[in-house]
Amino acid sequence: MGEFELIRNFFAAAPCAQGGEGVALGIGDDCALLAVAPGEQLAISTDTLVAGVHFADPCDPFLLGQRSLAVAVSDLAAMGATPVAFTLALTLPTVTADWLQDYARGLNLMAQGCGVALVGGDTTRGPLSLTMTVFGRLPSGQALVRSGAQAGDLMCVGGELGNAAGALPLVLGQRTADPSIAGSLLAHYWSPQPQLALGRALRGKATSALDISDGLLADCGHIALASKVGIQVERSKLPVSAPLVAFLGQAGAEEAALSGGDDYVLAFTLPSVELPGLLAAGWPIHVVGRVVSGQGVTLLDNDGRDITPQTRGYQHFRETT
């Protein structure tokens, strides 16, 4: 038995590969089989992470296991879908038992938290990279797409922004920080929590949604383009965390919130009539602006002046996505 066949057997025996609701056939055959209930659709998303491009190489395999799955599952949250299953295509230059065990431990932990089962994939030799394809279910016609924003809607986010971007100089070893600050920021980077429950709560309420991966301004631009509307973001309303402000200062924290990728917080548009009920139910929703007729994204200061930066999207150590 070759070492890559051993790896496949190793993943097949992992806790997260032991099936779940909707999984009719898991790892081990030519295909996995998923059952989809009548009246439901299947949501699908694929993400690739390349060593040295999307994450530092070497990095902690346990943290990579968590993050690689979280990043992919976040796309399900952004559609309002309930996770069902995922496949993992893992390309490795060499195989070490320690690396695999630590990676699988992180993967299992995130899979358990998200309620998602490993149903297949491929393991190959080559430069380190990972491609995750995730599957979720949701009632037909209730997906949160990008194209439904209407002028007059509120522009909202599901939590504090910029923490993952703030963590990046720590991840890359370019800066150090007080342990309490570093711990908080690094947790956001390495184990983002896909906002699955919020996504489901927004079904039938939000008019558009996505998860912030390119930065608030860039991702609002995606909604504006798909919905053929303009979006105004107010700088004074950006929710930033105390550790981020302590680390970068207020202006730096706001920059990270505007342009930092990797937060995987939901951004969505909401008719104002829906806001009170969602806040009363305890959802951590922050209104950061509004949808207007027109096109593109405009950043406004306290006095309503246009202070839109010329360069959108955070340029970190990956050149592109």
Added chain:
Amino acid sequence: MGEFELIRNFFAAAPCAQGGEGVALGIGDDCALLAVAPGEQLAISTDTLVAGVHFADPCDPFLLGQRSLAVAVSDLAAMGATPVAFTLALTLPTVTADWLQDYARGLNLMAQGCGVALVGGDTTRGPLSLTMTVFGRLPSGQALVRSGAQAGDLMCVGGELGNAAGALPLVLGQRTADPSIAGSLLAHYWSPQPQLALGRALRGKATSALDISDGLLADCGHIALASKVGIQVERSKLPVSAPLVAFLGQAGAEEAALSGGDDYVLAFTLPSVELPGLLAAGWPIHVVGRVVSGQGVTLLDNDGRDITPQTRGYQHFRETT
């Protein structure tokens, strides 16, 4: 707009990305959405191809486009599924318009032939590799799995074997051949035709099935293991093509048929009562052996003597799968 965003727009505009039956939402949102009819299940398979491991680098991007999709869709054929959609995760070191256009042309051609729509994916910078995830539909409970073979069944294949393995020295430039021979063998390697119609015809008839990717003996071993049976293969019954015999000689052709990967012909077990009807319907089925009680795969010569080779699976320029 970055060059990788341009690539995404390029693929979104490709003919194969314009939707199809079962595709409720295609490229451009956080997820694609597939509709699954009541009484049907979704079959899923993922395959990664790495440059220099699974294909020569550089290679003809048009041929790579065809082959990368065919290899993945072949897993749907092996389950008896009807193709619906696929995602493409493409990692590229540099972007050239010529490469992309040629690759997409091959991809479109194979997608059209298989009736499958591109619904999403990811495009990233890094060493050249491709991960395809394919989706098919099939009636619940009718999938052709590996685990149902019964002692007494016939061991069958859906066509000639060994052509792709025979092509490999040509692909690698290690040998040359007469153009008519080279053309025939290379076609099998670069544009294998997934046996989708045969897979569907075997639903409810074959007791197990897979597509031959590791070589007949190795893949019969997968059925034997999953079904807890033994399989006897008769060397004299191996279907080999005239071009392959002309290129490798009879013994060499039989070796390629036994151990050569990449044929993507279906191998399946069939109760003998099912054979006449399938042959009468014109399916190109070759009986190469039979299922017995016991375990493992045994190769028999004309006199029924055990001539099982010690090393199974073809060692070509990829070290492992």
